[in-house]
Structure formats: structure tokens, C-alpha cells
Amino acid sequence: DAGVTQSPTHLIKTRGQQVTLRCSPKSGHDTVSWYQQALGQGPQFIFQYYEEEERQRGNFPDRFSGHQFPNYSSELNVNALLLGDSALYLCASSLPTGTGVGGYTFGSGTRLTVV
Amino acid sequence: AQTVTQSQPEMSVQEAETVTLSCTYDTSESDYYLFWYKQPPSRQMILVIRQEAYKQQNATENRFSVNFQKAAKSFSLKISDSQLGDAAMYFCAYRSASGNFNKFYFGSGTKLNVKP
Numbered sequence: 001d002a003g004v005t006q007s008p009t010h011l012i013k014t015r016g017q018q019v020t021l022r023c024s025p026k027s028g029h030d031t032v033s034w035y036q037q038a039l040g041q042g043p044q045f046i047f048q049y050y051e052e053e054e055r056q057r058g059n060f061p062d063r064f065s066g067h068q069f070p071n072y073s074s075e076l077n078v079n080a081l082l083l084g085d086s087a088l089y090l091c092a093s094s095l096p097t098g099t100g101v102g103g104y105t106f107g108s109g110t111r112l113t114v115v
Numbered sequence: 116a117q118t119v120t121q122s123q124p125e126m127s128v129q130e131a132e133t134v135t136l137s138c139t140y141d142t143s144e145s146d147y148y149l150f151w152y153k154q155p156p157s158r159q160m161i162l163v164i165r166q167e168a169y170k171q172q173n174a175t176e177n178r179f180s181v182n183f184q185k186a187a188k189s190f191s192l193k194i195s196d197s198q199l200g201d202a203a204m205y206f207c208a209y210r211s212a213s214g215n216f217n218k219f220y221f222g223s224g225t226k227l228n229v230k231p
Contacts, residue, residue, distance in 0.1 A: 033218065042119075042206050042221030043160070055216040088158060096215040104219075106152075106160035 004107035006091050012113045013081050019112060021076040025093030026105045031055075032074040034066060037088040037109070046089075049074050050096055078112075086114045117142045119209050121222035128197045129230050135182075136192045136225050138207030146212040149183065151192045154224075155203040163205070166190065168212070194227075202229040 005024040013019050025032050031050045035043035045058035049068035068074045072093075078085055088109045118141045128134035140149070151163040166174045166183050173181050178198075182191045194201055207222040 031216070035219070040223075042121075042208075042223050043219070044221070045218040048216055048218065050216065056218060058218065090158075090160065092160075092219075103162065103165075108157060108159040111158075 004091055004093050004105050006089075006107040006110050008110060009108070010111045010113075012115060014115055015081055015083060017081050018077065018079045019081060021078075021089050021091075021110045021112070023074045023076070023091030023093075023107060025072050025074070025091075029093035029095060029105065030072050031094045031096050032068060032072065033092045033094070033104075034074070034076045035090040035092065036060070037090055039087070043090055046076070081114045083114050086112060088112075117144075117209050117211075117220045119207050119220050119222040121207055121225050123225045124223070125226040125228070127228040127230060128194070130197055130199060132197055133193060133195045134197055134227065136194075136205055136207075136227070138190045138192070138222055140188050140190065140207070140209050140220075142188070142209065144211055144213065148210045148212055149181075149190045150208040150210070150219075151179070151181070151190075152206045152208055152221075153201075153203045154206060160206070164192065197229050199229050199231060202227055 007022045033048040034046040037043040047057040052068045063079045065077045090109045091107045094104045120139045147168045149166045152160045164176045178195045180193045204224045206224045209220045211217040
């Protein structure tokens with residue numbers, strides 16, 4: 001299956017620590033978006049990467065940063081973790097327009113717990 | 116800014132019956148897409164159905180259909196012949212169709228329970 005792969009699936013960190021989450025996009029997709037889904041809420045857009053650059057950013061502090069590699073995979077980094085950062089982090093891949101065959105494909109997410 | 120509202124936090128339906136999930140949205144754009152996504156316990160967001168705003172005809176996908184009322188900014192999902200496997204969180208989502216790099220705006224979700 002050439003869908004979106006995220007790692008790790010679960011993670012427990014302590015307040016103040018830093019974390020890196022990883023995402024491999026679906027084959028043929030070159031754009032990666034990250035979403036934060038707090039418990040009982042819908043996903044909220046963090047940022048989007050294309051051609052190794054951040055193209056758009058949601059209302060998240062600078063503690064949230066990202067990177068895209070030449071093979072289109074991406075990382076989400078969160079510094080100085082707060083209890084409120086506990087959430088499911090979803091990665092979605094697409095083409096820049098988000099349309100066409102395949103559209104957007106979501107991964108199964110990384111469940112981050114901050115204690 | 117665009118907003119998506121799902122006013123039903125939880126709903127229940129008997130197996131084989133029909134259920135309708137509600138969604139309203141707010142936008143000043145004329146060109147956009149609307150989606151219903153299903154999120155089972157496996158956590159992956161699965162596309163159920165998609166509607167282009169310029170199309171007047173309501174989208175259908177097998178047992179799933181939508182009632183798209185553009186003027187009222189309403190986008191409800193009807194699930195016919197409900198099955199146990201339909202039990203999940205359902206999210207309504209909006210995305211602009213203008214330009215590139217457009218993000219999703221999601222509602223807060225509706226938890227659907229299916230009773231045998």
C-alpha cells in the first residue's frame with residue numbers, strides 16, 4: 001500500500017521536551033500538510049509544505065516548525081512541549097491543487113501525550 | 116475566515132435505518148469544495164463523499180448522499196441502510212477551490228452509533 005505513513009504511532013513526552021514526528025506521503029504526491037486534532041475536536045491546520053518550503057501556516061506558535069525533504073517526506077517539530085500539545089497529529093499528502101486522482105490522503109496519525 | 120459547524124455531537128441509528136448528519140458553513144467565496152470524512156477508531160480520515168459548490172446536483176456514493184443547499188450554506192449527509200461498520204466519527208469539511216495550497220476547515224464532528 002502506497003498510502004501516507006506516519007511514525008511513531010504513539011509517543012509520550014514530558015513538558016518542556018522537544019518532539020519530532022515523521023510523515024511519508026502517498027506515492028505521486030509532493031505536498032504535505034499537518035493537522036492537530038485535540039480530543040473531541042476536528043483537525044486544525046498547522047502548516048503545509050511544497051518544494052521544501054512552507055507554503056501556508058495556520059494559527060500555531062513558532063514552537064511548531066516543520067521540514068520537507070527532497071523525497072517529499074516531512075517532519076513536524078514541536079519545542080518546549082505544553083500539556084495542551086497533547087493531541088493526534090495527522091499528516092495529509094496531495095498535489096498542490098489538492099484535486100485530481102487521489103485528492104488528499106490522510107495518514108493514521110501520531111498520538112502525542114505530554115505529561 | 117471560513118467556519119464549519121456540526122451541531123450534533125452524537126447520534127444513534129438502528130441498523131438498516133436511515134440517518135442524516137447536519138453541517139453548516141460560512142464563507143464569502145463562491146468556488147469551493149465540501150466533504151464528509153469518516154474517522155473510525157483506526158484514526159485515519161477516510162473520504163466519504165465530496166461536493167463541488169458549482170454543481171447543483173447533489174453528490175451520491177452508494178448508500179451515502181448529500182443535501183447541498185448553497186444559499187443556506189448547508190451540507191447534510193444521509194446514510195441509508197446503516198451498517199455496523201458505519202459507526203465512527205464523521206467530520207464535515209470545507210476547502211477553497213481557488214488557487215493552490217488550500218487547507219481544510221473541519222467541523223467538530225458527529226459521533227455516529229449504529230445499534231444492531
